[in-house]
Amino acid sequence: MEVLLSIAIGVLTACGVFLILRARTFPVLLGLTLLSYAVNLFLFASGRLRVDAPPLIRAGASYADPLPQALVLTAIVIGFGMTAYLAILALRGLSESGADHVDTDQDE
Amino acid sequence: MVKAGVFLLARLHPALGGTDLWFWLVSGTGAVTLLYSAATALFRHDIKGLLAYSTISHLGLITLLFGLDTRLSIVAGVFHIINHAIFKASLFMAAGVIDHECGTRDMRRVNGMFKRMPITGSLAIIAAASMAGVPLMNGFLSKEMFFAETVGHPQFEAISWLLPVVATIAGVLAVAYSLRFVHDVFFNGEPIDLPRQPHEPPRWMRAPIELLVLLCLLVGVFPQLTVAPLLKVAAAATLQGPLPAFELALWHGFNRPLMMSLLALAGGVFLYALRAPLFAWQAQLPTMHPRTAFERAYRVLANAARRGVALLDNGSLQRYNALLIGFVLVLGSWAFFSGEKASIRIAVQAADEAAYLALFALLLGSVGATLLYRKRLLAVLLVGVVGLVVAMIFIRLSAPDLALTQLAVETGTIVLMLLVLYYLPARTAPGSSASRLVRDVLLALFAGGGLMLVTLQMLATPFQTISGFYLQESVPGGGGTNVVNVILVDFRGFDTLGEISVLVIVALASHALLDRLTLIAPRYDSDGRAWAREAHPLFLSMLMRLLPALALTVSVYILLRGHNLPGGGFVAGLITSVALVVQYLANGNAFAHRRMPGNPAALLALGLALATGVGMASWLFDRPFLTTAHGHVSLPLIGEFELASAMIFDLGVYLVVVTVVVTVLSGLGLLSERAHKHEVAG
Amino acid sequence: MNAHAPILPILIPLAAALLQMASGRLPFQRLVGLLATGLLVLLTGWLTLLADDGVLRVYALGDWPPPFAIVLVVDRLAAAMTLLTAVLGFLVLLYASAGFDREGMHFHPLFQFQLLGLLGAFLTGDLFNLFVFFEIMLLASYVLLAHGGGLTRTRAGITYVVLNLIGSALFLIALGLLYGTLGTLNLADVARALTQPGYNQALVRLSLALMIVVFALKAGLLPLSFWLPHTYTAAGAPVAALFAIMTKVGIVAILRLQAIALAPVMPDLLANWLTTLALATIVFAALGALAAVRLRALAAWLVLLSAGTLLLTPAQASVEVSAAALYYLVQSTLAGAAFFLLSGIIAEQRGKVADHFMTGPPLQAAWLKIAFLIVATTAAALPPFSGFVGKLMLLSSLREVAAGPVIWTVVLGSGFIVMAALARDGCYLIWKHKGAARPLAVEPVGWQRTTALLLLVAAGPLLALLARPLSDYSGRAAAQLHTPGAYVTGVLGAGAAKSIDHEARQ
The missing domain is CATH 1.20.5 (Single alpha-helices involved in coiled-coils or other helix-helix interfaces)
Incomplete structure (x- = not known):
C-alpha cells in the first residue's frame, strides 16, 4: 500500500511539474491541479496509512490520524480558491490581450 | 570635511584590516587616487583647483598607507593626516587671501605676488615646501615614513618593486605641483590683467596662516617635542593595540627613503621645467x-x-x-543528504487488487493528461478521472470527510475548467524545442522521483504525534464524534476562519475582475466542432429543477450531522453549490439569476460574520476567541441531541462556501451572456 | 481586554472588511477603513510597549492547551512588526482614499484582508496557521495587484500567482514532512521535538530547507527574485507601497525559524548558501537599479536590494546582527513605501512622460522636490537620515563575521551604484525641463495624499533622530528572539524547554 501511494504521488508530481513548465496558461492550470493532488496525498500520508479506521469516535475502535485529514481538507479548499482565481485571471488576460485582436477574430 | 571619510577608514581598520582583499581594495584605490589626482593637480590653472586635487591625492596616500596594513604604516597614515591638515589648511587660507586680493585665482594671470605680499608669500612658500616634502618641514617626516613603508612591504613579493615606484612618481608629481604653485603665483613675471590691485592682507587675515606655518616648522624640526604625544594617542586609538617602535627624527642616515625623497625633488624640478610642452600637450587633449x-x-x-x-x-x-x-x-x-539518516524499517501493508487498479487508473489519467494536454477537453476529463481516484484513495484510507470534499471540489474544478476552456482561443501552443523538452522531463522526473522516495522514507519512519489529544478530547471537550470536523470547527477553528476568508477573497476577486469584462464567444471548439446553439436541453432542465430541493435537504442533513459523522459545513456548502451550478448549466443564466441573491458581498459578510461572531461570543464567558460550548438540547418531535456552538460556526462556513461558488460561477456565466450579446451585435 | 490583546490586531481588519462588504458605499468604506487602521496603529503601538516587558504573551485559540491549540505569540519582534504593518497600512490607505480606491471594485475589504494576512503571519506561532495566513496575504495581494486593471498588471499577476502557487505546494510538502517526522506543527513544539533524539534528521532537514525556500521566494532571494521587480513595477503606487512589507514577512519568518528551531540543533542548514545568494541578490538588484528607466521600477529594485541586504543576516545567528537587521528592516520598509507613493504623484504631474527618466514638464508642487531629495538620500543610505544609520549599524554588526570583507565590499559597492543612479535619475525628474516648460495643469495632490506622503518621507529623518531608542528596542527584540528556550517555555510551559536551553548553550 505504502509503495503504491508513493508511486502515485511521484507520478502526479512529475506530471504536474512537466505541465507547469509549459508555455500556455491552460496546461499550467492542469499542472497545478495535478501537483495539488500530489501534495494533498502527501500531506495526508504524513499521518500514515490506515484501512477501515475512520476517525469517528465509537466504542472499541482504532482510528486513523485525524489531524492531517483536517489539514488536507483546509488545503483542498484553499487550493480550489487559488485555482479559481488563476482561471479568472487567465480569462481577464485573454480579454485584455485579445482586445487588439478583435478584428482578426471577426474575419474568420 | 574630507578627512571624515579617511577617519571612517581609520576606525574600520581594526575590524577589517589584515586580509588580501583589504590590501587590494584599499591600497589599490589609494594608489590610483594618489597618482591620478597628483597629475590632475599639476594641470589645474585655478589655485584652489590645484590645492583641491592635491588634497585628494594626499587622501589617496593616506588610504594607501592604511591598506598596507603594517603597524607602522598605520602610524604613518595617522601622522600624515595630522601633517596634511596643518600645511593644507594654511595653503587654502593663503589661496583665499590671494583670491581676496586679486579677484581671481587663475595662475596664468596671478604672477609676481612675492613683490606685492612678501609675508604671505614667504608663509605660503614654506607651507608648499612642506606639501612637496622638503626637509625641515613636517610634510617631509611623514612622507619619509610613507616611502619607508612602501619599501620592503611584506605582501606579494612579485610586485614588491611596484610600490616604491608608485610612491616616487607620486613624490615627483607633488614636488612639481608645489613648485608650480610657488613659482607661478609668487614669481614668473608680472600679473596680467587683474581686476584688483593686490597688496598685503590685513593682519588678522594672516594670523592663522602664521600660526599654522609655525607649526609646520616646529613639527618638522622638533618632532619629538611637539607632535609625538598626540600621534601616540591617535595611532594607539586606531590600532587598538600596542604601538610599534618608531622614531620621529629628521635624520635617519642615507637610506632608501632619503634616496627616494631626493629623487622626487630632482624629478619634480625637472618635470616643472618641462611645463611648457606639457601644458601645450594637455591643451590639445579633447576636453x-x-x-x-x-x-x-x-x-x-x-x-x-x-x-x-x-x-x-x-x-x-x-x-x-x-x-x-x-x-x-x-x-x-x-x-x-547532509543529514543523518535514520534506520528505516519497512513494514508495508499488503495491497489488494483494488489498490493496483486505482494506481493504474491514476497513472492513465495523469500521464494521459500530460501527454495529451493540447487536446484540452480530453485533458480536463482525464484530470477529472485522477481527482475521482484521489477521492477513492481517501475513502479506502479511512478519510470519508476528505473523500466527500474531494468529490465536491472536483466537480467545481472541472466545471470551472470547462468554462475557461470555452473561451480560450483555439490556437495550439508551438511545440517546445528538444533541449527544452529534455530539461523539463529531467526536472519532472527528479521532482517526481524525489518526492516518491521521500514519501516512502517518511511512511517507513516511526513517529509520535499530538493527534492522540484530539481523539481523546473530541467527545468530552468538543461535543462531536467526527474528530476531523471537531478539529476543523473547534481545535483548529482558527485555520478554518482563515480558510473561509480565502474563499471570500476569491469571491470578491471574481466580482472585481470579471466585472465589465468582455470576451468573444467562440463558435467552434478547439477541435473545430461547432458549439451547440440550441437552448438548454429540455430533459436536463426539467430534471434539474427538482434537484435544488433535493440538494438542499441533503446538505442540511450533512451540515447537521457533520459534527458526529462525515459531513459538515464545507461539504454541505459544496453540495448545495454543485446543485446550483448544475441548475445553471441546465437552465441558463437568466433562470438561475432570478433565483440568486442580490448582493453577494453582503451575503459573504454574513457568513463570515457568523463564524467570527461565534468566536467572539466566547469573550462573554471570559474565554479566548473561538472557545466552544456544547450541551444537550431536547426538542419536541426531534428528541434529544447534542448541540455545539461550533455548529453555528459551521453554518457560517456553509453560507460562505455557497455564496462563493455561486458568485464565481455566475460571474463567469454573466461573461458568457455578454459574450453572446457581443456576438449578436457584431 | 488586556487578555485578548493578541487576537485584536487580526479581528479589527476582519471586522472592518465585514462592514465594508456589507455596505459597499465608498465613503462609508473609507471611513471604516481609516478608523479601523487608525485604531490598529494605536492598538499595536500599545502592544509594542506592552511587549517590552519581555514577557511572552501567548493566546491559545479555543482555550485548548498548546501545542494542540493554534497559538498567537506576541514578543517584541512580533509586536513591532504589527506596528510597522499598521502604520504603513494606515498611511497607504489614506493615500489610496484620494481616488485610487475608485479604480476597481472591493478595494477596501481586500486591503483589510491583506492587512489581516500580514498581521496573522507575524503573530501566529503555528506553522500550518502560518500557511493559512500566507494564503490570505497572497490571495489579497494577487487581487490588489490587479486593481485598476491593464494588461501589464494581469501579466505580472499571472507570473506572481503561478510562482506563489508552486510555493504554497512546497510549503504544504514541508509541513507534511515536518508533521510526518516530528508529529507536531507548533513552532515551539517543533523546537522542543528537535532537541529530542531519535527523529529522522534527513527528512526534517529537507522539510526545513523547503520551508526556507518558500520564505526566500517571498523575500525575493536570487534565483527566485525575478517576479519581484515586475510585480512591484506593475502594481498601482499605493499597492506597491503596501507590498514593501511583503518581502519582510519572508525575512522575519526565516529569522524566527532560524533563531527558534535551527540555531540550537542544525545551525549549518543556513550556512553559506544563504549569504552567498543574498550577496548575489544585492548585486542583481544594484544592476537593476542602474538599468531602471522609471522611478517606480527603481523603487522596486531598491526593495529587492534591501531584501537582499536583510537576507544576509539570518545565517549569522547573532543577536547584534539581528538587532541591526530589525532597525534596517523598519526604515527600509518605510523608505520603500515612500518611494512608491512619490513615484505615483511624480508620474501624475509629468503627464505623458510619467515617471520615466526623461526630460519633461516641471513638477507643479515644489515640495515634491524636497520630498524626493529626502527619500533618495534615505534610500541611498547617505547621511544623515535613517538609511545611513541602518546601513551603518548593519555593516558594523557584520564586521565580525567570517564573510565580513566580502559583504562590506558588495554592500558598499552596490550602495555606490544606487547613489549614482539616484543622483542621475533624480536630475531628470526634478531639474531637467524641456525649455521654459510650465507645470502641467493637473489635479492638486490633495490633503490625504500629501499627509500620507509627508509622514512617510518624514520617517527618514525621524527614525534617524529616534535611532537610539529604536535601536535599543530592536536590540532587546533581537535578544529575546535569540533565546529559544524562553520561547519554548513561554509557549509550552516550563519543563519543556530545559533541554533546548542546554543545547543552545553548547
Missing part, C-alpha cells in the same frame, strides 16, 4: 565637461546593466518556474 563624461559613462554602464539583467531575467514564467523547481531540487538534495 569633456565632467557632467557629460559622467552621463556618458553612466549610459554605458546602464546599458551594460540592462543587458546583464535581461540575460538573467528574460521575463519568461517558464524559466522562473524551472529555476524555482531546480533550486528546490538542489537545495533539498543537499539538506537531505
